[in-house]
Amino acid sequence: MKLSAGLLLYRPVPGGVEVLLVHMGGPFWAGKDDHAWSIPKGEYDEGEDPAAVAVREFTEELGDPPPGGPTLELGSARQSNKTVTVFARPGDFDAAAAVSNTFTLQWPPRSGRFQEFPEVDRAEWFDLPTAAGKLVKGQVVFLTRLADRLAGSDRGSEGGWPGDEVGFAPLCRPQTSPSVDEEAASGRSAADPKEPR
Template sequence: MPRRSAGILLFRRDPELQVLLGHMGGPFWVRKDEHAWSIPKGEHDEDEDAEAAARREFAEETGHPAPGDLLPLGVVRGAKVLTVWAAEGDLDAGAVVSNTFELEWPPRSGRVQSYPELDRAAWLDLETARTKIVKGQLPFLDRLAELLG
């Protein structure tokens, strides 16, 4: 079975369309910027409802509750099966506080360190977001633009 992941793409119109993306945390991403940003999302079991997982992961990765109304953006299949919803809302990107994960770093060093899932967040216009977002998530930006006209 492929791994499953779900997330929420928060957007606002300020006055142009902007999306909230998070820069992935950990030593692999620390010096990367282009295609190193992600929709707040995370893995879930096959038995867990994807929307419930998206809401949980949004809260864990941003430190803010997920918005109420969600608009489906569909599924993208790649290394994982990723299901994403969009939601209109606003939050202070500078106040995003993510959950953490543990990783042995440097590899084979025996030192386990803790890193945030997302080390920072930012509101980005769609043009900028297309250069920052992980390539596998690009279709969701196009779907959002199409959905909102």
């Protein structure tokens, strides 16, 4: 089983929060929008620190490191053939300025022609209900976990949670609750086997 770690950045907006997602690059994802976005993430080897990997992959896919701050652990979930571990952190980021690293792919298939494509072709902030429809299905569970954490279901004995000191208000669970399809492929296919590492 492959291992992957990601960082879900969130920021306050009136009535709740927004999360920063990335649209997966490459020809397979071109023109797709629903369930074609991802938490910035990437693969790592056994023994590596997943929290450090999440920061590293965020930096590679968006071109700049995430802002520092308190970090929430949102646990792990299975997505296709890998186990994804996600962390969340409050902060802001200029999505329009994101510049991704690239990967090489033979395209069209069996053409003998290799082209470079960005790992992610854009980044954008979404409220939680909208994000639930954008994310690949195997990652939607992390939105629910984030909402639960911020709403206070996992608060400590003092009733606080990371982000209080920067004025984040509690929010409700996403209004849409798509079922988590543990076997849902992130969209990978023989035509384009690449997804964010």
